[in-house]
């Protein structure tokens with residue numbers, strides 16, 4: 001169907017009549033109508049009215065290679081003609097799924113040699129939850145089934161993911177919380193650090209894990225899960241002392257460590273994985289989004305030796321998987337995505353050039369009257385909107401202020417996300433210095449409008 005023949009009102013009307021959107025207040029959306037995106041190229045999107053917007057969020061933190069990469073489209077098309085689908089259950093595989101598993105083993109940290117495929121970040125997280133519990137059952141310790149996560153963490157919106165994550169609003173709407181999940185404080189120095197230095201606070205926040213392990217009983221704890229940088233929580237960058245201490249605690253109590261790399265994975269922080277940026281070695285990594293630059297839904301759990309050995313040698317059949325685990329078309333796109341990341345040295349560019357440039361230029365916001373802290377790594381950043389810079393007092397209606405800023409951006413050619421009272425940027429990794437300048441100029445103009 002050629003969408004250009006129809007008006008924006010047509011699409012808005014159809015959408016209003018039939019489409020329920022994720023994470024959206026349908027009633028208020030219906031009053032305004034959706035903005036209909038129609039095409040994209042590089043870091044830019046166009047809507048049905050012909051307006052051009054710079055995508056400062058890479059879609060939903062996922063279009064790492066930017067829009068319009070023909071190689072990814074060709075890879076999908078070739079694979080669709082060759083073998084559009086065959087599953088990886090029941091003693092079969094397909095070539096892209098197998099090749100991708102091998103490639104992931106190459107780019108993942110040493111010791112992570114096995115991939116379990118799924119389709120979304122939420123499914124990868126569910127897989128990790130079931131996998132760590134299966135691991136402990138196979139080890140003869142089935143009572144080790146509690147998974148510890150953090151307040152304000154986001155681990156997807158499946159039934160388990162919503163309970164495992166630390167988003168209060170999602171817990172409320174769950175009606176019944178699932179047992180077996182515990183939440184500790186997040187490492188949010190600006191808000192909770194008081195008089196401590198960031199490094200001192202990092203240790204305090206990590207030791208909340210030890211306290212919780214002791215309160216629950218170490219013999220009951222299966223795993224700890226965390227995003228290297230909390231993304232949807234507003235880009236909460238932990239102090240450098242945090243992750244090594246978490247690692248020490250997990251090692252001490254024999255607890256599995258899961259890095260949720262759904263946002264940080266595939267170059268966002270200037271390394272293949274966020275856990276490398278923060279210097280820790282997880283037992284499992286969940287990944288999605290940047291794995292295919294969002295061109296096809298695909299996700300995986302990378303499994304380190306400890307868990308893989310037990311799953312292979314002792315577990316018997318693991319009753320888990322999805323029809324589309326290892327989907328050949330999605331896998332073909334992910335393979336091509338990884339090839340481009342490597343050949344064009346895109347992650348190196350984030351580490352050495354665009355990442356440092358972006359982080360340095362971002363500091364102009366530190367002077368902005370609306371902004372408290374400005375933090376980030378590589379090509380991801382967050383800034384908190386404050387009522388009083390000196391006292392760090394937050395707005396009572398922080399998320400309304402955030403939404404106002406986001407709307408100014410949206411009407412002025414920039415997609416910048418508001419996560420409550422934190423404004424977030426996470427552009428495609430192919431963004432140039434000139435485009436970074438344009439993005440930050442626009443962001444400043446829009447914050448000025450809101451100030």
Ligand code: PLP
Pocket residue numbers: 119120121122123125154155156157227231232260261262263288289
């Ligand atoms: N984990 C993290 C860290 C995420 O940021 C997200 C999504 O933003 C998910 C899991 C869930 O991924 P999906 O939306 O693909 O289910």
